[in-house]
Amino acid sequence: MREPYDDRTGHARGMTRRQVLGIGGALGLMAATGLSASAALSRRPPITGAELRSAVPLPPAFQVPLPLPSVLAPVSTEGGVDRYEITQRESTAEILPGVRTPLWTYEGTFPGPTIESRRGRPITVTHRNDLPVPTVVHLHGGRTPAASDGYPTDLVLPEGWPDAAHLRRTGEGGHGPEHGMHGMRDPRAVLTELTRDYTFPLDQRPALLWYHDHRMDFTAPAIWRGLAGLQIVRDDAEDSLGLPAGRRELPLMIADRAFAADGSLDYPALDPTLRERPGVRGSYLAGVLGDVILVNGAPWPVHEVDAARYRLRLLNASNARHYEFEAVSDDGRRLDLVQIGADQGLLAAPVTHRRLPIAPAERYDVIIDFSHLPVGSRVRVVNRLGSGRTRDVMAFRVVRKAADDSRIPRTLSNELPAWRRSDAVRVRDFSFRAGRMRGGHGWLIGGLPFDPTRSDVTVSLGDVEVWRLIADVHHPVHLHLVGFQVLSRGGRPPLPHDAGLKDTISLRPGESAEIITRFDGYRGRYLFHCHNAEHEDMGMMANLEII
CATH class of the missing domain: 2.60.40.420 (Cupredoxins -  blue copper proteins)
Structure with a gap:
């Protein structure tokens, strides 16, 4: 049986301050006793971190419409390669109604634009860094050559970065031994100024991937400020299965955040400029949690649906928060979450869940069936690991009857590896x-x-x-x-x-x-x-x- 826990701190209720510091603050418990203490923690809840509390009024749940990220158009499709351009830049957005929030973005939006791609058709993405700090791009889940994988010291330096001239002098062909973070040197680091081409052959199964910043020592605050977007890989075999598609396929990037009094995103960085000193204040060393749940950048949104099957492409893009999703109608009925895919694509056969846990960076591909619900019904997606406002995630409202020729095949894929x-x-x-x-x-x-x-x-x-x-x-x-x-x-x-x-x-x-x-x-x-x-x-x- 799980111990009761406090979602604000992420630890079991009744723990002493010494115990809390041992796990989520000073971190001394594990350093002193090593893994021998792990058994004692096995009943703790699957939450690690401390929660920030927003200093602005928060909107009621299920009033803001669910936004869908725009799909990025290629600038060229010549030679069998799709070429894209993305500018990383500062922007502002109205995340909370009536509040303007500064962000670091891909193409001015949070999440960044979605890249739709086909299996086996290469793409090249040219990233331009107009942010005030170096960046790195990693395609999470991508089967990518090392030069484009986004190694944390392979920096794209902004124009006029003060260390750029020194870095050029200390290496050949753009290779510099020092990436400037935490005093470490990396003789294999590959540095570019202003732009970099990332090449993705996409020799991989269809799946939901995501791209995000991966700069050494500063990945967490960069993602928190908005540097994350989706990429979907498709192929003909998956297209032929008859799964829900079009407007009945919903990519859902789920992330928690907290807001300061001026509307900015609150984050406990030791160096808010993210230029020199990495790390967070002591009570957040185990992970930073927010008190606002965003789906595609909107707080606790609602989405109007047909009485039909929908395919939900779920990504937990939170820094540290874990979720356990459950879909519940207002009359108390729990809807099945039929899992058809995982991080790296389709399962061999569907798996039905009532509750689905999802950790940071995990993706799940699930189908939910609204066809048996009357028009006017509401279905809430709740987080059974949350409390207070973090218990709610989003809602669906059934607004019309509609024909539905989608299906869930008993066999989804026969190309999974058979490793022994x-x-x-x-x-x-x-x-x-x-x-x-x-x-x-x-x-x-x-x-x-x-x-x-x-x-x-x-x-x-x-x-x-x-x-x-x-x-x-x-x-x-x-x-x-x-x-x-x-x-x-x-x-x-x-x-x-x-x-x-x-x-x-x-x-x-x-x-x-x-x-x-x-x-x-x-x-x-x-x-x-x-x-x-x-x-x-x-x-x-x-x-x-x-x-």
């Missing part, structure tokens, strides 16, 4: 826990904080490996380049929502898990890391070298 334990050439163990780094508090993988110059894991192209992961508190672990399958949790079979091919696994407090993957696609330097963005910025990343 016996295929693995090695088994590796990784611990994800709090600890000390550079004289302060941080988050470590295998007892070490991130260092871009250190090779943590080296694998040969094509190798199959089993990784055993163990956590102290909640850590959503993400692998770049490859998808994986979950073999076990705590020595038991995977959970129902672990089905399919994933690139992010949500480790619960005190939990161990096994995953299996094949390291194919491309050679080069990649990453694996916790996708609690504050953990990531404070050391919880490691290098993955594919040779």
Whole structure:
């Protein structure tokens, strides 16, 4: 049985201040006792972090219409390659009714524009950095060559960045040994000024991907300020399944935020300019939570639907908040959430849930059927891990009867890999826990904080490996380049929502898990890391070298 918890702090009610500091503040508990203390935390709720409280009046739930991100048009389609241009720039938007909020954006909007792409048709995206700090773009879930994967030191420098001349002098061909963050040097860093071309071959299964900033030490505040957008990969096989489509397919980027008294996004950065000193104030070291739930940039929105099936493409783009979704009608009926896909595309067969947990950076592809509801019905999507205002997410209102020829096939995909334990050439163990780094508090993988110059894991192209992961508190672990399958949790079979091919696994407090993957696609330097963005910025990343 779960202990009661306080959604404001993210910890169990009744915990002492010493215990709270040990998990979410000073982080000393895990550093002192290591993973032996994990069992004691196994009953804690799957929330890690502290919540900011907005200083402006918040609107009632379910009044703002759900916006849908615009679809970006290519500037060229010549030569079998779709070419796009995106400018990263400061903008303002009316997120809360009547309140103007400054943002960092892709193309002036939050979320950024959606890129619609086809499997096997390459795209190139030219990013221009008109922001006041360096940036990096990572296509999360992309099967991407290392040069375009968005390694955290491969910076796009803004025009006139004060260190640019020095960086050019200290390397050849745009390679500089120093990226200017946290005093670290990276001789392999690739720096460009103002613009950079990112090339994505899209040799991968159809799936919902997302792109976001990945700059070393400052990923969390950059995403918080708005640097996130969607990319959808499609193919003919998926199109032929008869799944809900068109206006009955809804991409939903879900993220929490908090607002300061002047309407700006509140964030506890030690350096609000995001130029020099990384990190957050002590009580937020375990993760930053907001008290406003945004869906596609709108607070607790409502969307009018037909009495028909809808396909919801769900992304948790929150820095640290976990959700457990449930769809409930106003008369108390719970609607099935039929999962058809995971991070890396379609499942082999549908899986039906009543509640669906989703950690930061995870994606779920689900179908919800409104056909049995009378016109005028309302269905709320609620977060069973929330309390107060964070318990509500969004609502659907059934406004008309309509024909529906969509279907949910019993077989969705027959191209999932069939990896077996016996295929693995090695088994590796990784611990994800709090600890000390550079004289302060941080988050470590295998007892070490991130260092871009250190090779943590080296694998040969094509190798199959089993990784055993163990956590102290909640850590959503993400692998770049490859998808994986979950073999076990705590020595038991995977959970129902672990089905399919994933690139992010949500480790619960005190939990161990096994995953299996094949390291194919491309050679080069990649990453694996916790996708609690504050953990990531404070050391919880490691290098993955594919040779």
